Amino acid sequence: MRRKNNPGNTRKNSPGNTSQKVPREIPKDFAIAGNGRGIRGIRRAVRSRGARLRTGGAAIGIALALAGTQAGAAPGTAAPGTAAPANSGSVNAGSAKSGWVNPGPVHSVPAPSRPAHAVPAATAPAPLLKGGSNYFVYHLEGCHREPYGVVNSYDRAPELIRAQLRQMADAGQKRLRIPLYHHRGPDSGTVMDSTGGRLSDGNTANLVHLLNAVAENGFEEVELVFIPLDANDPMRWTAVDEGLYAENLSVIRQVRELVVRSGVPYVLDLVNEGAPPPEPKYRALLEYDKRLWADYTRSYGTADTVGFSLTVWSAGRVPQLPEVYGDRPPAVLEVHLYGKPHDGDEYRQFMDTDAAMDRIGYRQPWIIGEVYYNDPEAAAGIRRAMQDADRPVRHLTQWQLSRGAECDADVAPASAYDAYAKQGF
Numbered sequence: 312m313r314r315k316n317n318p319g320n321t322r323k324n325s326p327g328n329t330s331q332k333v334p335r336e337i338p339k340d341f342a343i344a345g346n347g348r349g350i351r352g353i354r355r356a357v358r359s360r361g362a363r364l365r366t367g368g369a370a371i372g373i374a375l376a377l378a379g380t381q382a383g384a385a386p387g388t389a390a391p392g393t394a395a396p397a398n399s400g401s402v403n404a405g406s407a408k409s410g411w412v413n414p415g416p417v418h419s420v421p422a423p424s425r426p427a428h429a430v431p432a433a434t435a436p437a438p439l440l441k442g443g444s445n446y447f448v449y450h451l452e453g454c455h456r457e458p459y460g461v462v463n464s465y466d467r468a469p470e471l472i473r474a475q476l477r478q479m480a481d482a483g484q485k486r487l488r489i490p491l492y493h494h495r496g497p498d499s500g501t502v503m504d505s506t507g508g509r510l511s512d513g514n515t516a517n518l519v520h521l522l523n524a525v526a527e528n529g530f531e532e533v534e535l536v537f538i539p540l541d542a543n544d545p546m547r548w549t550a551v552d553e554g555l556y557a558e559n560l561s562v563i564r565q566v567r568e569l570v571v572r573s574g575v576p577y578v579l580d581l582v583n584e585g586a587p588p589p590e591p592k593y594r595a596l597l598e599y600d601k602r603l604w605a606d607y608t609r610s611y612g613t614a615d616t617v618g619f620s621l622t623v624w625s626a627g628r629v630p631q632l633p634e635v636y637g638d639r640p641p642a643v644l645e646v647h648l649y650g651k652p653h654d655g656d657e658y659r660q661f662m663d664t665d666a667a668m669d670r671i672g673y674r675q676p677w678i679i680g681e682v683y684y685n686d687p688e689a690a691a692g693i694r695r696a697m698q699d700a701d702r703p704v705r706h707l708t709q710w711q712l713s714r715g716a717e718c719d720a721d722v723a724p725a726s727a728y729d730a731y732a733k734q735g736f
Contacts (some may be wrong), residue, residue, distance in 0.1 A: 643705055
């Protein structure tokens with residue numbers, strides 16, 4: 312969900328929604344269904360012959376990106392037959408522990424001549440890895456989440472949090488996405504004080520204990536998600552604030568060091584739903600993203616991050632991505648899909664975003680980082696879109712929110728997962 316600027320209230324707040332400001336366009340051939348004949352049948356036939364002939368660009372990038380997620384590859388290792396990345400002090404230090412094989416810059420050799428209506432590079436398989444849930448509060452009182460954050464308040468309910476992790480694992484969940492709310496200000500119970508660019512010793516210990524509990528309960532990977540709030544939130548800036556920028560970057564470095572030391576396979580979202588909308592008022596966010604991406608990748612490479620996740624309406628944010636990432640985009644991108652009347656259902660959002668990425672030559676796999684809780688409609692729509700768009704999905708994690716709820720979270724914990732498991736997620 313959109314980053315919450317009022318830490319004591321989880322009611323919906325979506326200032327970055329551009330659904331009625333950017334015209335939608337989707338190649339007609341993506342919408343054709345049926346028995347495999349017609350345009351989709353031609354596309355599949357061309358792929359079966361043409362994929363073997365491709366020798367560069369996006370096709371090779373995707374093949375390499377998927378190599379580390381083939382069946383049989385253990386978390387934190389390379390796929391069979393490939394070399395594991397070294398965990399050294401080099402630009403990609405820590406990538407071995409991240410659980411990802413670094414395919415290199417997927418689009419360092421982009422394919423700008425590929426038109427929007429061209430045949431996609433590869434057929435989308437079933438989801439590559441088993442998914443799970445976002446987990447950021449262990450209890451709710453209506454729409455009120457304070458003081459129940461699983462990191463900030465871990466020490467208040469360690470046994471309950473461990474029991475909830477076991478409950479999610481027993482439901483077949485293999486991955487967690489853990490939002491890290493922080494700001495320059497006092498702890499709230501969910502939002503942590505990051506004044507000076509470091510989490511407190513108590514919050515640091517809480518995060519370490521939570522990561523240990525995640526590993527003990529058999530989860531295969533965790534995504535850590537940075538959510539700067541209040542003055543630290545670049546969505547609210549009119550210009551980049553040097554002091555707050557340095558503070559946010561320092562928190563990212565601190566947390567990355569902790570998760571690398573923990574040995575838990577991980578991936579980082581540098582700013583939750585931070586891919587910039589196109590409006591001029593978000594220019595400071597665009598500049599923040601560009602600078603943060605350059606600084607982060609200069610130190611750590613691209614192997615352990617999705618960059619900046621995209622929220623509804625994702626397709627409207629896609630054209631800004633090349634300006635953010637330059638010639639080094641992430642090997643895997645993350646989108647959030649919430650069916651809404653003015654934005655379309657999950658199927659339509661997926662297809663629109665896929666088409667927008669096709670137009671800029673981005674054929675990376677996706678993580679579906681947020682969707683409604685245990686929702687059959689979302690699960691079926693996303694699975695159908697994967698087939699129609701031929702877009703690989705690495706895995707999916709549900710948010711602690713039921714469709715139609717009036718809060719940003721109404722479920723704690725997100726233990727049920729059968730609607731998504733039935734669709735292969």
